[in-house]
Amino acid sequence: xxxxxxxRIAVMFAAIGFAAVPxxxxxxxxxxxxxxxxxxxxxxxxxAAGELFKAKKYKDALSKIHEADSVSGKTVNENFTIERMRxxxxxxxxxxxxxxxxxxxxxxAGKLPSKDQLQMIQVLANAYYKSGNYSKAAQWYNRYYAxxxxxxxxxxxxxxxxxxxxxxxxxxxxxxxxxxxxxKAGRTPSLANLEFYxxxxxxxxxxxxxxxxxxKMVAYHGKxxxxxxxxxxxxxKPGYSARLKLDLLRLKLALGQVxxxxxxxxxxxxxxxxxYPAEATKIIEAGYKAGALGTGNDAERHKxxxxxxxxxxxxxxxxxxxxxxxxxxxKDGNGLxxxxxxxxxxxxxxxxxxxxxxxxxxxxLKNPEDAKLHLGIAQFQAGKKANAIKTWKTVQGNDGxxxxxxYWTIYANQK
Numbered sequence: 001x002x003x004x005x006x007x008r009i010a011v012m013f014a015a016i017g018f019a020a021v022p023x024x025x026x027x028x029x030x031x032x033x034x035x036x037x038x039x040x041x042x043x044x045x046x047x048a049a050g051e052l053f054k055a056k057k058y059k060d061a062l063s064k065i066h067e068a069d070s071v072s073g074k075t076v077n078e079n080f081t082i083e084r085m086r087x088x089x090x091x092x093x094x095x096x097x098x099x100x101x102x103x104x105x106x107x108x109a110g111k112l113p114s115k116d117q118l119q120m121i122q123v124l125a126n127a128y129y130k131s132g133n134y135s136k137a138a139q140w141y142n143r144y145y146a147x148x149x150x151x152x153x154x155x156x157x158x159x160x161x162x163x164x165x166x167x168x169x170x171x172x173x174x175x176x177x178x179x180x181x182x183x184k185a186g187r188t189p190s191l192a193n194l195e196f197y198x199x200x201x202x203x204x205x206x207x208x209x210x211x212x213x214x215x216k217m218v219a220y221h222g223k224x225x226x227x228x229x230x231x232x233x234x235x236x237k238p239g240y241s242a243r244l245k246l247d248l249l250r251l252k253l254a255l256g257q258v259x260x261x262x263x264x265x266x267x268x269x270x271x272x273x274x275x276y277p278a279e280a281t282k283i284i285e286a287g288y289k290a291g292a293l294g295t296g297n298d299a300e301r302h303k304x305x306x307x308x309x310x311x312x313x314x315x316x317x318x319x320x321x322x323x324x325x326x327x328x329x330x331k332d333g334n335g336l337x338x339x340x341x342x343x344x345x346x347x348x349x350x351x352x353x354x355x356x357x358x359x360x361x362x363x364x365l366k367n368p369e370d371a372k373l374h375l376g377i378a379q380f381q382a383g384k385k386a387n388a389i390k391t392w393k394t395v396q397g398n399d400g401x402x403x404x405x406x407y408w409t410i411y412a413n414q415k
Contacts, residue, residue, distance in 0.1 A: 042071055042078050046085055053085075058093035065089055080109050087123070099127045118149045129157060134165035156192040163196070172200045191221045207237060211403075219410045227255050234403050241399040246270045247373060248400075251407060253283065261292045265305055275338055277312035278346035284309055316342065324355070333359030337371045341378055349382035369401040376408060385412055 038046065045068045052061035068074075068082045083105040090098035103124035106112065112120060125140035141158035144151075155178060162171035175193045182189040194217045201209035214230040217223075231252060234240060249267045252258050258267060264287030271280035284306050287293035293302040316323075320339075327335030336359025343352030356375045365371050372395045380388035389412060395405035 038078055038081060042068055046081065049085055049089065053089050058089055061089045062093050062095060080111055096127050096130050100124060103127060118144060118147060121147065122154065129161055134161045137161040138165050156190065159196060188220050189216055222414050228257065234400060239398045244400045244404060246274060247404055251404065251411065254411060259292060261298060264292050268305060268309060272309055272312050276342050276345050277309055277316050278342060280309040281313055332364035333362035334366055336362065341374050344378040344381055353378055353382060369395050369397040373401050373405050376405060380412055388412060
């Protein structure tokens with residue numbers, strides 16, 4: 001089974017940076033919170049570091065501010081001023097370890113206004129994540145929210161920090177809560193959360209949860225790779241019926257997943273055998289147009305298949321009137337449903353849809369849910385999207401029919 005690729009998450013976390021750090025470039029700005037003057041020996045160091053910072057000589061500025069560490073007897077305010085300057089310089093210099101040291105000291109001082117304090121906690125959490133200390137990162141992301149932080153864009157960082165830090169169960173609990181909140185509020189769930197949940201469900205062999213996550217990934221973030229995983233997974237669900245192979249391949253064809261010669265041939269042969277030669281002809285022509293058929297060592301086989309489909313279509317057209325009359329006389333609606341679908345695939349939309357609806361109304365169908373699934377597909381092909389979606393919503397069953405109806409609905413809504 002093709003595994004999910006977490007490219008979006010990887011890019012997001014590879015690009016993680018610090019939250020906006022106050023760029024303090026002079027003593028006046030850096031002493032805004034001080035309630036007593038700095039001593040000259042400290043003031044000179046901070047001033048010099050600030051000048052180097054403004055000149056973008058960050059490493060030199062960092063070395064200069066470190067000189068303040070050797071000055072003894074510093075007051076709380078002096079230490080606070082030094083650490084704020086150190087944080088700004090270290091951030092610009094890309095010195096993550098120093099960012100952590102300075103941010104922890106600033107937070108512990110408790111001298112920042114609440115908004116700035118939350119920002120500083122965010123800086124520290126991000127810095128710990130960058131360092132690979134995921135348990136510490138999770139601790140500080142949680143502190144951010146516990147102290148009143150409201151930036152929901154940090155949630156994926158928190159969840160990944162928990163997961164990378166070894167607390168995957170708690171991370172999954174957080175993701176589940178986020179997804180439930182999104183559903184309740186009618187919000188689009190984040191791709192990161194859905195990917196995380198799908199991967200966790202797959203590892204736990206929770207195929208129902210995996211399928212549910214894939215459906216949402218396709219519905220809200222419809223990329224081709226998710227469609228591939230979703231349709232491959234449906235065949236593995238308990239109770240899935242092999243008779244739906246043609247229906248599954250129809251959807252794969254619509255999604256552009258049928259690309260190989262053998263797939264085009266298998267699909268067209270199944271359509272012929274099911275009594276839909278017009279559909280088979282269209283599939284074969286699509287294969288020729290794509291360059292999958294009509295070339296290579298099997299070109300002659302492809303031609304024979306094309307001729308066989310054309311012959312079957314000709315015979316079907318000649319016997320159409322008699323077949324319809326017989327179907328109308330039948331006690332069940334199976335013949336009408338099948339003939340109606342065949343007519344729709346041949347482009348006779350109104351006639352075909354009328355027959356299908358008459359057949360479903362007559363009842364006694366061998367597979368009534370299949371009939372509704374096919375009616376929805378026929379309505380969609382006829383350009384009646386709203387009717388198709390309404391029909392698909394009525395499809396039930398645990399053998400794959402209701403799954404395919406939902407997937408066709410998702411596809412129709414994306415068109």
